[in-house]
Amino acid sequence: MGSENLNKRRELTVQGGIRKSRLQRNQYTISLMNEGLRAGLLTSREMMRIQNAFMQILQELIKKYTRGESTSVTTETAESLLTSIMYAADAHLFSFEEPEKAIVYLKTVDVRQIYERGVEKVSQCLEETKQLYKQITANKLEVPVDAYNMTIDESLPVFLRKYGIIFDAHNTMASIDYPLAVDDMRLQGVFYMKQYLEQLKLETEFCAMFDQRELLDLLAHYGRECRFNYRIELFNIYELVLNNAIFSVLSGGDADQIRISESQYQRLEQQFMSLTEPQIRSVISGAMGKLQQELPIHTRLKEYMDGCMEDLVQRVTNAAKHGSLRAVIITEREAGVKSIVLFFNEEDRMSDVELRRRLDEIMACERKEDKVKLILTSFHSFHDFLDMLESECLFGDEYTALFHAFGDMELAILAKTVFYEELRSESLDLPSILLLENEYKMDWQMQFVRCLQSMSRERLQGVEKYMDEIDYEQMKFY
Amino acid sequence: MYISRLFNSLNVSMQAQYMTELLELNEKTKEYGLVLTPRDVELMMAARNEVLHSYGRVELSIEVTKALIEVFSASSFIQQENYVDTLNELHEIFYDLKNETEDRISDMKLLHRMKDMFEEDCEGSLGLLKSRLEEYAEEFRRELQKNESLFEGENDYWDLKI
Numbered sequence: 264m265g266s267e268n269l270n271k272r273r274e275l276t277v278q279g280g281i282r283k284s285r286l287q288r289n290q291y292t293i294s295l296m297n298e299g300l301r302a303g304l305l306t307s308r309e310m311m312r313i314q315n316a317f318m319q320i321l322q323e324l325i326k327k328y329t330r331g332e333s334t335s336v337t338t339e340t341a342e343s344l345l346t347s348i349m350y351a352a353d354a355h356l357f358s359f360e361e362p363e364k365a366i367v368y369l370k371t372v373d374v375r376q377i378y379e380r381g382v383e384k385v386s387q388c389l390e391e392t393k394q395l396y397k398q399i400t401a402n403k404l405e406v407p408v409d410a411y412n413m414t415i416d417e418s419l420p421v422f423l424r425k426y427g428i429i430f431d432a433h434n435t436m437a438s439i440d441y442p443l444a445v446d447d448m449r450l451q452g453v454f455y456m457k458q459y460l461e462q463l464k465l466e467t468e469f470c471a472m473f474d475q476r477e478l479l480d481l482l483a484h485y486g487r488e489c490r491f492n493y494r495i496e497l498f499n500i501y502e503l504v505l506n507n508a509i510f511s512v513l514s515g516g517d518a519d520q521i522r523i524s525e526s527q528y529q530r531l532e533q534q535f536m537s538l539t540e541p542q543i544r545s546v547i548s549g550a551m552g553k554l555q556q557e558l559p560i561h562t563r564l565k566e567y568m569d570g571c572m573e574d575l576v577q578r579v580t581n582a583a584k585h586g587s588l589r590a591v592i593i594t595e596r597e598a599g600v601k602s603i604v605l606f607f608n609e610e611d612r613m614s615d616v617e618l619r620r621r622l623d624e625i626m627a628c629e630r631k632e633d634k635v636k637l638i639l640t641s642f643h644s645f646h647d648f649l650d651m652l653e654s655e656c657l658f659g660d661e662y663t664a665l666f667h668a669f670g671d672m673e674l675a676i677l678a679k680t681v682f683y684e685e686l687r688s689e690s691l692d693l694p695s696i697l698l699l700e701n702e703y704k705m706d707w708q709m710q711f712v713r714c715l716q717s718m719s720r721e722r723l724q725g726v727e728k729y730m731d732e733i734d735y736e737q738m739k740f741y
Numbered sequence: 742m743y744i745s746r747l748f749n750s751l752n753v754s755m756q757a758q759y760m761t762e763l764l765e766l767n768e769k770t771k772e773y774g775l776v777l778t779p780r781d782v783e784l785m786m787a788a789r790n791e792v793l794h795s796y797g798r799v800e801l802s803i804e805v806t807k808a809l810i811e812v813f814s815a816s817s818f819i820q821q822e823n824y825v826d827t828l829n830e831l832h833e834i835f836y837d838l839k840n841e842t843e844d845r846i847s848d849m850k851l852l853h854r855m856k857d858m859f860e861e862d863c864e865g866s867l868g869l870l871k872s873r874l875e876e877y878a879e880e881f882r883r884e885l886q887k888n889e890s891l892f893e894g895e896n897d898y899w900d901l902k903i
Contacts, residue, residue, distance in 0.1 A: 322801050325799070325801055326801070329844070332847035332848065332849075333839070333844065333847060333848045334800060334801045334802045334804045334805055334848060335793070335798045335799060335800040335801065335805065335836070335839060335848075336798065336799055336844060337797055337798055337799070337840065337844065338797045338798060338799055339797070340799075340844070341799040
């Protein structure tokens with residue numbers, strides 16, 4: 264290859280400039296340097312100088328990290344510290360509007376200064392995140408959804424307390440289970456958390472515009488529709504609320520309503536089944552506009568809502584195609600008509616001491632008939648009952664004797680608990696679930712399955728009848 | 742390994758400096774009849790880098806090497822003929838022990854622990870020293886686990902005393 268050719272090539276790359284698509288938010292400085300090198304905005308000598316400057320910072324950070332007690336660290340530690348340094352540099356360089364400006368800055372300004380400014384940015388972001396968290400706790404929704412509550416009450420405070428600006432800035436180390444409608448997972452560390460909280464705040468603000476009773480009913484109807492216990496499931500509340508508010512507008516209801524009656528559902532079904540995708544997009548967009556007009560919605564929230572629209576359009580289009588609109592339009596279902604009311608009262612529980620005493624008594628019984636009798640007479644709470652089964656105080660055929668002594672209703676309650684996953688994922692009937700021969704963690708669960716497998720078809724039908732009528736609403740498993 | 746390569750490139754500029762500092766130690770070790778030639782130093786540093794690489798560690802300076810020389814040269818169990826080999830082995834034992842004690846013990850404390858065991862329990866046997874230190878590390882980790890379960894969540898890195 265002649266030198267002329269080479270020069271031509273270089274010229275071409277120089278003209279290409281920075282391609283923003285090649286820059287990564289997560290490794291911004293590194294991708295910026297690589298892109299700068301490729302586009303001829305940075306020479307390899309400059310690149311080397313910048314790299315060395317970062318390594319000098321790393322050396323100092325390692326000393327700080329070991330508090331001068333050690334001059335070496337594991338490679339993993341060094342890499343993690345370097346990532347933390349780059350996280351700060353990214354924070355600063357990303358704030359430049361144009362990447363070209365960031366490259367000029369990298370070339371001309373002391374790398375240490377870039378790093379220090381970045382650390383300030385990270386620290387400032389942490390403070391803002393703490394403020395956001397306060398606002399979120401003050402306006403938290405009163406909903407019995409574990410993932411939502413635990414994320415706010417437990418996981419976020421741990422993050423805010425343990426987040427390390429210097430040594431661990433890139434680390435998100437928190438178990439954030441509650442899923443948002445829109446979540447940029449490319450972000451890390453405190454920038455991720457800030458974004459998460461900002462969006463959670465918007466979602467919470469929106470949900471708080473609706474009647475609390477209607478919201479709780481919506482959750483219950485949703486749980487019934489999906490045949491699961493919504494309290495322990497991972498789903499986004501805001502999306503449910505937004506979708507139903509849109510459906511309300513589309514079926515003649517008010518914008519601040521999220522209740523969809525059966526007749527409203529029928530109207531919506533008829534409407535959606537006859538529309539093409541662009542038409543569905545158009546009606547949903549119209550309803551979204553109305554919602555944004557009639558509810559006190561500010562610009563930021565409006566943008567967020569708009570960002571969720573296309574997802575709903577796709578879901579409705581698909582559901583209309585497959586005749587599964589009920590899964591998208593959560594419709595009111597009267598629980599009282601067919602459900603049996605069960606009382607699982609927390610207050611009925613025995614104290615730990617009493618429970619232990621009862622378990623000892625059961626263990627002390629020699630005959631299985633006596634054990635069964637004792638259990639039937641002394642356990643009245645579902646929770647105690649589960650505790651007893653989980654304590655493994657019974658063996659082999661003692662389980663069989665106990666389960667056979669139960670009525671269909673008791674067996675149905677246990678079946679709803681043991682077959683939670685099977686009932687949730689597919690609408691299988693009890694005999695088909697028993698044919699699956701799934702493995703279960705606890706001995707009592709395996710014994711329970713075996714016992715049901717040995718029962719007559721008529722008996723199983725009896726159990727299943729109750730299973731259909733019992734609502735997860737009334738059960739708590741822990 | 743990206744990071745150790747970068748570190749090594751930084752250290753290249755320091756090589757001459759390291760050589761001078763290590764050779765200067767001969768003045769002190771001479772009284773025990775122990776001396777390193779420039780070639781010895783070169784080989785020793787190459788062996789040290791190999792050890793660091795294979796044990797997955799990044800080293801910032803030659804402080805540990807200097808301390809090993811200063812602390813161990815006083816031992817009556819080390820002679821000039823096995824001096825370099827012994828230093829190489831000591832490097833390996835040291836960095837292995839850093840990993841095995843999960844970086845929770847300071848360099849100086851570990852070095853002195855090694856020296857005491859080398860002199861007293863092991864009477865100069867490097868094989869015995871290795872196995873004694875393995876037991877020590879095991880015991881240390883057990884204690885560490887016990888303490889961590891006691892003070893869950895408050896892992897103040899360098900404060901553990903054992």
